[in-house]
Amino acid sequence: MSQLLRVQCFGVTHDGFGAGVGQSLERPFGHGANPADLFSWAGATASWPHRTDPGGSRGLDDYFTRDFARNIGAEIMGRNKFGPIRGPWENHDWKGWWGDTPPFHTPVFVLTHYERPSFTLSDTTFHFLDATPAEALRRAKQVADGKDVRLGGGVATIREFLDADLVDTLHIAVAPIEIGDGERLWKSHTDLLDRFHLDSVPSPSGVTHLLFWRR
Amino acid sequence: MSQLLRVQCFGVTHDGFGAGVGQSLERPFGHGANPADLFSWAGATASWPHRTDPGGSRGLDDYFTRDFARNIGAEIMGRNKFGPIRGPWENHDWKGWWGDTPPFHTPVFVLTHYERPSFTLSDTTFHFLDATPAEALRRAKQVADGKDVRLGGGVATIREFLDADLVDTLHIAVAPIEIGDGERLWKSHTDLLDRFHLDSVPSPSGVTHLLFWRR
Numbered sequence: 001m002s003q004l005l006r007v008q009c010f011g012v013t014h015d016g017f018g019a020g021v022g023q024s025l026e027r028p029f030g031h032g033a034n035p036a037d038l039f040s041w042a043g044a045t046a047s048w049p050h051r052t053d054p055g056g057s058r059g060l061d062d063y064f065t066r067d068f069a070r071n072i073g074a075e076i077m078g079r080n081k082f083g084p085i086r087g088p089w090e091n092h093d094w095k096g097w098w099g100d101t102p103p104f105h106t107p108v109f110v111l112t113h114y115e116r117p118s119f120t121l122s123d124t125t126f127h128f129l130d131a132t133p134a135e136a137l138r139r140a141k142q143v144a145d146g147k148d149v150r151l152g153g154g155v156a157t158i159r160e161f162l163d164a165d166l167v168d169t170l171h172i173a174v175a176p177i178e179i180g181d182g183e184r185l186w187k188s189h190t191d192l193l194d195r196f197h198l199d200s201v202p203s204p205s206g207v208t209h210l211l212f213w214r215r
Numbered sequence: 216m217s218q219l220l221r222v223q224c225f226g227v228t229h230d231g232f233g234a235g236v237g238q239s240l241e242r243p244f245g246h247g248a249n250p251a252d253l254f255s256w257a258g259a260t261a262s263w264p265h266r267t268d269p270g271g272s273r274g275l276d277d278y279f280t281r282d283f284a285r286n287i288g289a290e291i292m293g294r295n296k297f298g299p300i301r302g303p304w305e306n307h308d309w310k311g312w313w314g315d316t317p318p319f320h321t322p323v324f325v326l327t328h329y330e331r332p333s334f335t336l337s338d339t340t341f342h343f344l345d346a347t348p349a350e351a352l353r354r355a356k357q358v359a360d361g362k363d364v365r366l367g368g369g370v371a372t373i374r375e376f377l378d379a380d381l382v383d384t385l386h387i388a389v390a391p392i393e394i395g396d397g398e399r400l401w402k403s404h405t406d407l408l409d410r411f412h413l414d415s416v417p418s419p420s421g422v423t424h425l426l427f428w429r430r
Binding site: 002046054058059060062063064066067168197198199201203209211213 | 217275277413414418419424426
């Protein structure tokens with residue numbers, strides 16, 4: 001079985017934005033894109049990685065959050081998913097948005113033009129890589145222990161890997177909001193249909209799960 | 216995290232039958248219930264446990280087949296799922312429908328009033344148990360290594376465990392056929408709604424996935 005590159009549980013607005021403009025420490029998703037609007041469907045499920053109480057739904061949406069870690073051996077993410085800092089690292093204080101126990105539990109490769117030493121938090125190790133998408137994927141597959149690689153986003157990173165035709169499957173959760181401006185994944189998801197099959201699955205929670213896999 | 220008892224990928228007809236009448240070696244699902252009608256949705260997916268080639272779909276239906284083994288540490292099944300033989304075992308030649316590599320990969324407890332020694336095929340060990348549903352579940356949880364237990368069916372076994380209120384989640388795939396007679400899971404799935412939440416999810420493949428979880 002070959003190793004796949006999978007986008008999972010990636011939230012966009014109905015008009016195709018994964019984040020608004022003006023990302024900052026206070027607004028990881030920028031202006032207009034309220035994380036609650038994008039991710040409340042996931043937060044309500046029993047298998048949401050950040051859940052601290054034993055409750056949560058076990059219906060359709062839970063199949064997506066419970067699949068988040070299944071057979072994943074590494075993640076690749078863009079620098080803007082890792083944090084709001086741009087340009088050279090002034091210091092190494094910033095260790096991601098996720099506190100002492102990041103929800104990845106695998107090696108994570110952060111794509112950046114600026115060198116930085118690897119570090120480990122709990123069972124997640126962050127590596128920093130100035131590389132093409134193909135080279136980054138090769139490195140991630142090497143350490144993934146035969147498992148798949150998750151492409152974590154953000155939007156620009158997913159677009160780069162799509163342009164390089166390296167993505168095997170995408171699960172995009174479309175929230176019923178429009179924000180008009182920001183980091184746009186697509187004008188229309190039909191752009192992908194020349195290369196991918198699509199199942200479009202409306203959820204009782206209000207989001208629509210778009211599931212793409214290679215033709 | 217407590218251990219759940221989960222029914223997964225269990226197929227029924229639109230009129231609620233999991234099998235027709237007259238199970239036999241040639242017709243594991245009896246008259247009228249063609250396995251292809253009940254399970255073609257699953258067989259088309261990339262993660263179908265019996266798949267031998269690398270193809271298959273990776274859309275909605277695949278989330279259900281890829282979840283079949285996730286966090287499962289044991290299975291409980293009724294004797295009629297194990298085989299067509301009734302009454303005392305005349306010999307121990309019958310070892311299930313699944314050949315030398317059963318798709319379970321965990322201990323399996325077969326409920327039967329007739330004693331029989333355990334045996335192992337590949338990484339699946341079959342135990343034979345004359346026990347109440349509660350006792351069978353206790354035994355299965357003991358060997359499940361902290362994981363969940365799958366309730367494999369058939370219909371009579373699922374009904375017994377539902378009657379004993381031991382089932383935590385059910386995934387039932389309803390095929391768009393009617394057979395009029397046989398082993399009936401329900402007259403209407405709404406019978407379960409006093410105890411369970413329900414997501415009803417139509418699939419592009421033609422089946423409707425009913426996802427129940429405890430209120």
